Amino acid sequence: xxxxxxxxxxxxxxxxxxxxxxxxxxxxxxxxxxxxxxxxxxxxxxxxxxxxxxxxxxxxxxxxxxxxxxxxxxxxxxxxxxxxxxxxxxxxxxxxxxxxxxxxxxxxxxxxxxxxxxxxxxxxxxxxxxxxxxxxxxxxxxxxxxxxxxxxxxxxxxxxxxxxxxxxxxxxxxxxxxxxxxxxxxxxxxxxxxxxxxxxxxxxxxxxxxxxxxxxxxxxxxxxxxxxxxxxxxxxxxxxxxxxxxxxxxxxxxxxxxxxxxxxxxxxxxxxxxxxxxxxxxxxxxxxxxxxx
Numbered sequence: 001x002x003x004x005x006x007x008x009x010x011x012x013x014x015x016x017x018x019x020x021x022x023x024x025x026x027x028x029x030x031x032x033x034x035x036x037x038x039x040x041x042x043x044x045x046x047x048x049x050x051x052x053x054x055x056x057x058x059x060x061x062x063x064x065x066x067x068x069x070x071x072x073x074x075x076x077x078x079x080x081x082x083x084x085x086x087x088x089x090x091x092x093x094x095x096x097x098x099x100x101x102x103x104x105x106x107x108x109x110x111x112x113x114x115x116x117x118x119x120x121x122x123x124x125x126x127x128x129x130x131x132x133x134x135x136x137x138x139x140x141x142x143x144x145x146x147x148x149x150x151x152x153x154x155x156x157x158x159x160x161x162x163x164x165x166x167x168x169x170x171x172x173x174x175x176x177x178x179x180x181x182x183x184x185x186x187x188x189x190x191x192x193x194x195x196x197x198x199x200x201x202x203x204x205x206x207x208x209x210x211x212x213x214x215x216x217x218x219x220x221x222x223x224x225x226x227x228x229x230x231x232x233x234x235x236x237x238x239x240x241x242x243x244x245x246x247x248x249x250x251x252x253x254x255x256x257x258x259x260x261x262x263x264x265x266x267x268x269x270x271x272x273x274x275x276x277x278x279x280x281x282x283x284x285x286x287x288x289x290x291x292x293x
Contacts, residue, residue, distance in 0.1 A: 061092050071147045091121045099175040119144050120169045124187035133198035136235030142257030194219040196238045215241050221277035240266040
């Protein structure tokens with residue numbers, strides 16, 4: 001019977017994962033004309049060699065992360081995804097080792113859809129990045145699904161929905177939460193609208209710092225006014241705030257997976273608010289309510 005891991009075990013596993021990325025070494029074969037790269041043998045945290053099936057699985061994870069990065073940042077070159085690939089691959093492998101220790105040697109990632117595990121890892125990675133902050137889960141899921149749609153695989157995986165994503169992220173039976181939460185607990189905290197502005201504003205929209213700060217001021221006022229509800233969740237207010245300070249309207253369905261009419265409703269709700277803090281945070285050019293397009 002597998003023993004229960006302590007918090008120290010979890011930290012050790014995560015730290016090992018982040019420090020043990022495969023290191024490419026040039027082939028030492030007698031043929032000097034060969035420029036192929038070979039990878040050094042990898043080992044699990046139990047000291048056992050990583051099998052070919054696991055290597056294949058990790059390679060598939062790497063390829064998906066690179067494709068996702070290209071979906072989100074199509075103008076960047078392929079090397080820009082290296083940081084994501086290293087972090088996700090290492091964490092994915094560590095989760096695999098953790099599941100084998102807690103659920104048995106043959107468990108691995110059995111029963112899990114790897115691209116949803118990748119989504120959870122990335123969500124928590126962004127949430128734990130102070131420079132930008134988290135990306136709203138529904139927006140990340142939109143990019144994950146767009147990557148799946150554009151895949152050339154014969155048997156494409158099913159698209160992700162928020163309910164399934166949350167089950168992977170928060171259900172202990174999935175064998176993911178306890179491991180990630182021990183290292184990146186912030187991604188299990190309730191996120192404000194203000195906290196979710198940075199990543200999309202800086203990374204995806206390339207807003208200037210002063211614009212980001214203005215968006216955050218408006219988002220903070222909306223947080224205080226408790227405008228979020230089940231039909232208009234926080235991520236819609238995130239995109240609405242950013243659009244109010246944008247020079248142009250977004251192609252919201254294509255860019256963020258939000259129907260135009262739904263976003264217009266939230267934008268109008270903000271612009272028509274009588275809350276003094278919200279009114280004070282609005283840009284001057286947004287003082288006249290917009291009509292639905």
